Amino acid sequence: MKGAGKVTRYIPIPQPTLLVGPGSSTRLGEAVAGFGHHKLLVVTDAILAKMGLLKGLTDALTAGGAEFVVFDEITPDAPIPLIERGIKAFKDNDCDAIVAFGGGSSIDAAKAMCMAIANPKPLRKLAGYFKGRHNPVTLYAVPTTAGTGSEVTVAAVISDPERKDKIVVVDPRLVPRMAALDPQLMTGLPPHITAATGIDALTHAVEAFVGNWATEYTDGLALAAVGLIFGNLRTAYRDGKNLVARENMALASTYAGMAFTRANVGYVHAIAHQFGGRYHTPHGLANAIMLPLVLRFSAPAIVPRLAKLAVRAKLGEAYERDDDLAERFLEAIEQLNRDLGIPTQLAALQEADIPDIARAARLEADTGYPVPRYMTQEQCELLIRQVLPPAAEGAAKPARKKAAAPAKSAPAKKAAPRKKTA
Numbered sequence: 001m002k003g004a005g006k007v008t009r010y011i012p013i014p015q016p017t018l019l020v021g022p023g024s025s026t027r028l029g030e031a032v033a034g035f036g037h038h039k040l041l042v043v044t045d046a047i048l049a050k051m052g053l054l055k056g057l058t059d060a061l062t063a064g065g066a067e068f069v070v071f072d073e074i075t076p077d078a079p080i081p082l083i084e085r086g087i088k089a090f091k092d093n094d095c096d097a098i099v100a101f102g103g104g105s106s107i108d109a110a111k112a113m114c115m116a117i118a119n120p121k122p123l124r125k126l127a128g129y130f131k132g133r134h135n136p137v138t139l140y141a142v143p144t145t146a147g148t149g150s151e152v153t154v155a156a157v158i159s160d161p162e163r164k165d166k167i168v169v170v171d172p173r174l175v176p177r178m179a180a181l182d183p184q185l186m187t188g189l190p191p192h193i194t195a196a197t198g199i200d201a202l203t204h205a206v207e208a209f210v211g212n213w214a215t216e217y218t219d220g221l222a223l224a225a226v227g228l229i230f231g232n233l234r235t236a237y238r239d240g241k242n243l244v245a246r247e248n249m250a251l252a253s254t255y256a257g258m259a260f261t262r263a264n265v266g267y268v269h270a271i272a273h274q275f276g277g278r279y280h281t282p283h284g285l286a287n288a289i290m291l292p293l294v295l296r297f298s299a300p301a302i303v304p305r306l307a308k309l310a311v312r313a314k315l316g317e318a319y320e321r322d323d324d325l326a327e328r329f330l331e332a333i334e335q336l337n338r339d340l341g342i343p344t345q346l347a348a349l350q351e352a353d354i355p356d357i358a359r360a361a362r363l364e365a366d367t368g369y370p371v372p373r374y375m376t377q378e379q380c381e382l383l384i385r386q387v388l389p390p391a392a393e394g395a396a397k398p399a400r401k402k403a404a405a406p407a408k409s410a411p412a413k414k415a416a417p418r419k420k421t422a
Helices: 002-007 024-033 046-051 055-063 080-092 104-118 191-210 216-238 243-263 267-279 283-301 303-312 322-339 351-368 377-385 390-399
Strands: 017-020 040-043 068-071 097-102 138-143 155-160 165-170 178-181
Touching: 017 024, 017 243, 024 055, 024 097, 024 138, 024 178, 040 055, 040 080, 040 104, 055 068, 068 080, 080 104, 080 155, 097 104, 104 138, 104 155, 104 165, 155 267, 165 267, 178 243, 191 216, 191 243, 191 267, 191 283, 191 303, 191 322, 216 243, 216 303, 216 322, 267 283, 267 351, 267 377, 283 303, 283 322, 283 377, 303 322, 351 377
Parallel strands: 017 178, 040 068, 040 097, 097 138, 138 178
Antiparallel strands: 155 165
């Protein structure tokens, strides 16, 4: 996987034609209607369908003479059986293209459908890199949250409920042909979803920037995303109808998605994936909880990079000491989480699960991600234990050896040499 991950830095990755601004979902419908598809499958969730958010898109399709059917069964972290029902709906209605309308779960589910329809074999057989022999079905995307960046990424993440795990399908051909970033669709998002998805986008940008596969190209995208997020996320959280903040957050999510598609992610995602697979924790929330802790752990190896992030977030000036700027950025992440009401514990976490979660997270990160500083099993367990709810921690104390959590400290001036621990 690590070798294949490195390849993704250099292989050609298409970028969708992006339509940006209020009403862009309607303009996408107008464009798609002119592409001559026989029939489209619109993949979304029941809540969005009931809210009427599809109307601009579907009215434009109808006006353009395009036939479509709506599959509105998508749930968070769409599981394999649901994906299979979507594939059946596509075939039963004789469709030839898909429009994904919704958050990351809808877009990722649609991506998995597109690949599986063109390559008819069990979805588990498509997990990993470049497993589809044939080009996937044509896909268009309309994200309704600003977090995953799935409208520009090469991956689809779905759930395997039987194995309590996530399946990741990776292929550059999964990138949608066209996407619309319509801030009007995001004005009704509840504050807690705005917060979690916003920190999800921030995590993508930060992990792409501090990882060892960062390039000048990905750095530019990641820094742009960080600047937009620090400048707009609090506004979008407090005033959900602010179209400027919503559009800037949508752009930040897209930029961050483009950055981590090339530079990849790290331990935050590795741990968050375990929380999602085991407890069905929303991915953005899991990332938000873990980001400050993982950055604290990684800080000794990435001080200059954290300093650059601080400058872009307008927390200081480039002439200031790197260690001061780095600490300022770490504190700003923690303060941002507090301002957005992000919890510091994961309510579902069980003490007994921590060793297995740590092992699985380390396996994912150490073999697949260009992390700047590796964790031992003990370090990973201690990190995860910091988000253990007090009740679960208290109940487990007699059964486990007491271990002090790593002390919070400012990062050192110089990056420590990286040493991978088996």
